[in-house]
Amino acid sequence: MPAHLPRIKARLSIHAHRKVRGLLEGEYAALHVGRGIDFNDLREYVRGDDVKDIDWKASARSRQLLVKRYVAERKHTVLLCVSTGRSMAAMNDAAVSKRELAVLVAGVMGLLAVQHGDLVSLVHGDEAGRHAEPPKGGELHLERLLGTVHDAIRPDGAHTDLAALLRYVVRTVRRRTILVVVCDETTVPDETADLLRRLTVQHEVLLLTIGDLDPTQPTVADRRLVDVDSAAEVPGWLRHDRRLRRELATLVREEEQQLRRRLEQLGVVHERVHDTESALTAVFRLLERQRHARRR
Amino acid sequence: MDLTWNGGETGFRWPWLVPVLALLVLVLMAWWARSRDRRSSTGASYVAHAARLRALPRYQALVRRQVAIGTCLTVAALVACAGAIVLGARVQERQSLVREDRTRDIILCLDASGSMAEVDAAVLREFRTIVDGLRGERVGLTIWSGVAITIFPLTDDYEFVLEQLTEAESAFGSGGIYSDDYARYTAGTVIDWTVQSQLGDGLASCVQRFDNRDQERSRAIVLASDNEPIGEGIYDLEGAAELARSEDVVVHGIAAPMTADRPSAARLFRDAVTSTGGTFSLLGQDGSAATVVEAIGRLEAKEIERPPIVQVLDRPRLGTVVAAVGVGGLGVVWAVQGALALAARREDAS
Numbered sequence: 001m002p003a004h005l006p007r008i009k010a011r012l013s014i015h016a017h018r019k020v021r022g023l024l025e026g027e028y029a030a031l032h033v034g035r036g037i038d039f040n041d042l043r044e045y046v047r048g049d050d051v052k053d054i055d056w057k058a059s060a061r062s063r064q065l066l067v068k069r070y071v072a073e074r075k076h077t078v079l080l081c082v083s084t085g086r087s088m089a090a091m092n093d094a095a096v097s098k099r100e101l102a103v104l105v106a107g108v109m110g111l112l113a114v115q116h117g118d119l120v121s122l123v124h125g126d127e128a129g130r131h132a133e134p135p136k137g138g139e140l141h142l143e144r145l146l147g148t149v150h151d152a153i154r155p156d157g158a159h160t161d162l163a164a165l166l167r168y169v170v171r172t173v174r175r176r177t178i179l180v181v182v183c184d185e186t187t188v189p190d191e192t193a194d195l196l197r198r199l200t201v202q203h204e205v206l207l208l209t210i211g212d213l214d215p216t217q218p219t220v221a222d223r224r225l226v227d228v229d230s231a232a233e234v235p236g237w238l239r240h241d242r243r244l245r246r247e248l249a250t251l252v253r254e255e256e257q258q259l260r261r262r263l264e265q266l267g268v269v270h271e272r273v274h275d276t277e278s279a280l281t282a283v284f285r286l287l288e289r290q291r292h293a294r295r296r
Numbered sequence: 297m298d299l300t301w302n303g304g305e306t307g308f309r310w311p312w313l314v315p316v317l318a319l320l321v322l323v324l325m326a327w328w329a330r331s332r333d334r335r336s337s338t339g340a341s342y343v344a345h346a347a348r349l350r351a352l353p354r355y356q357a358l359v360r361r362q363v364a365i366g367t368c369l370t371v372a373a374l375v376a377c378a379g380a381i382v383l384g385a386r387v388q389e390r391q392s393l394v395r396e397d398r399t400r401d402i403i404l405c406l407d408a409s410g411s412m413a414e415v416d417a418a419v420l421r422e423f424r425t426i427v428d429g430l431r432g433e434r435v436g437l438t439i440w441s442g443v444a445i446t447i448f449p450l451t452d453d454y455e456f457v458l459e460q461l462t463e464a465e466s467a468f469g470s471g472g473i474y475s476d477d478y479a480r481y482t483a484g485t486v487i488d489w490t491v492q493s494q495l496g497d498g499l500a501s502c503v504q505r506f507d508n509r510d511q512e513r514s515r516a517i518v519l520a521s522d523n524e525p526i527g528e529g530i531y532d533l534e535g536a537a538e539l540a541r542s543e544d545v546v547v548h549g550i551a552a553p554m555t556a557d558r559p560s561a562a563r564l565f566r567d568a569v570t571s572t573g574g575t576f577s578l579l580g581q582d583g584s585a586a587t588v589v590e591a592i593g594r595l596e597a598k599e600i601e602r603p604p605i606v607q608v609l610d611r612p613r614l615g616t617v618v619a620a621v622g623v624g625g626l627g628v629v630w631a632v633q634g635a636l637a638l639a640a641r642r643e644d645a646s
Contacts, residue, residue, distance in 0.1 A: 087344035087345060089342055090342035090343050091342060184344060186345055212343065212344050213343045213344075215343050215346060216349075220341065224339065224340040224341065225340060225342070226340040226342055227343060227344075227347075228343065228344050229345070229347065230346070234343060234346055235362075237358075237362060238359070238362070241358055241640065243354050243640075244349075244352060244354045244358060247353070247354045248348070251352065
């Protein structure tokens with residue numbers, strides 16, 4: 001079993017220098033509305049921390065910005081909700097495995113939560129069945145969750161069904177969580193929209209979508225492509241057609257715009273993840289947008 | 297002699313090669329289809345939500361085009377294969393040269409003595425109708441009394457034969473035995489008036505009229521006589537019949553009606569003729585000329601059998617044409633495909 005967490009950590013240290021990591025931490029901390037009142041300690045300010053938390057007196061004394069850390073009222077729960085249908089076993093629009101990306105973004109969110117001392121739980125599933133892991137803290141637990149996600153995504157698995165997964169969350173999760181949905185939806189059907197609307201009432205919903213590979217892309221022209229949904233090959237002879245490429249690009253662009261607009265209407269913060277390099281930025285933007293959305 | 301090859305049956309040299317090759321093509325097709333089916337997931341990259349791609353109108357158009365091109369290619373390839381199979385199995389035509397029996401010689405051997413004139417005329421008349429139906433047989437006419445003279449030797453120039461027969465018929469038939477025609481025609485058949493109507497000599501002379509004795513021919517003589525010899529000849533009837541037998545000549549005898557008055561002569565005649573394997577008929581006894589016709593008809597039926605000459609010719613044209621059509625079709629489809637690709641590129645460039 002490959003160790004997912006060390007790799008994510010390594011990626012964090014490679015691609016995001018210390019400052020950005022602190023930034024992420026700050027953004028994550030700001031997610032929690034209900035902060036406790038019991039003062040814990042002070043720590044250095046990092047960008048992203050709520051300005052309200054700055055202890056101005058202590059800062060003046062120590063000549064550096066310090067923020068107050070409170071003992072959280074109660075431990076928060078980050079609920080990773082990963083769609084693990086077979087479409088997640090495909091490649092994304094940057095020819096990166098969607099599975100790796102899903103594990104990466106889930107791992108980044110989970111790591112932030114774990115380092116913050118919060119609990120992480122997992123819900124994943126497809127058309128055939130949904131599975132839940134109980135909320136727990138600790139990197140070992142997170143590692144296990146990531147392994148579960150990684151193993152659940154198989155090209156011969158069941159088809160993707162996000163609505164069923166969200167319905168499962170609605171039905172089973174009682175506590176308030178930070179709900180991180182990782183999926184590869186291209187559209188938001190009415191049922192999913194209703195469920196999301198319902199979930200935003202209870203949870204802080206963060207939606208991360210992963211794009212799909214464009215089969216007509218010239219970079220994959222010499223590769224054999226198999227449609228993971230129908231297990232049929234996407235024939236090579238039509239992937240060179242430029243008109244088809246233009247039509248598909250237009251369609252994908254329109255779908256993405258519609259998706260964004262729809263999610264905006266629903267008040268769900270959404271970010272699209274393209275590759276491992278931009279995944280961290282995407283997570284950061286997601287957190288930031290969530291904060292701004294709440295402040296509004 | 298004109299040679300006509302009868303176009304016989306056309307067939308394959310190796311007929312078993314056709315199903316074998318057809319089976320081979322089928323097996324290869326099945327294997328190819330299977331191998332295409334099987335190489336699904338290994339080494340391939342997965343792509344999701346490809347249904348969006350399939351829903352595009354351009355995709356549909358491309359698929360329709362590809363299906364059309366693929367169908368044309370398949371048909372052309374199969375046609376080419378069929379042509380190759382036909383070529384491989386070697387279409388051959390078996391031609392046989394049935395050699396019509398042109399080796400039959402018939403000599404009309406007529407007794408020119410006065411008493412036989414009418415009978416001769418009747419025989420000639422009947423024979424004339426038969427000449428029309430002859431193909432390739434050679435016919436000769438010899439008349440005799442004391443001495444045999446050849447009116448015309450064996451020939452297959454039927455125009456000439458008919459002409460001669462008509463002339464002979466009119467000579468015998470028209471004016472009777474006292475006419476000038478008759479006398480002129482039969483001049484030379486009697487040298488010595490004491491030696492006339494020598495059946496044995498006449499027959500022997502006729503037997504000697506056959507030429508090409510080294511060739512295998514069926515030889516027949518239509519001998520008309522009343523067997524009423526005057527004087528002494530060289531051959532008696534027995535001897536002449538034996539000569540005919542030794543030369544394998546079939547003699548068909550036609551006796552004049554009055555021969556019946558002399559039973560011993562008639563019997564002698566009959567025995568001599570039948571000993572050569574021929575027929576004997578007494579003219580006037582039973583419908584006269586019909587017997588002659590019948591006798592000659594029998595004579596005609598007795599053709600000698602010769603094995604037909606068989607030649608086997610390759611007929612590669614069918615296979616070549618079919619294969620060429622198939623290969624040409626492939627070329628055309630490829631050209632169309634190339635033109636489409638070129639047009640697409642040009643459209644992109646513009």
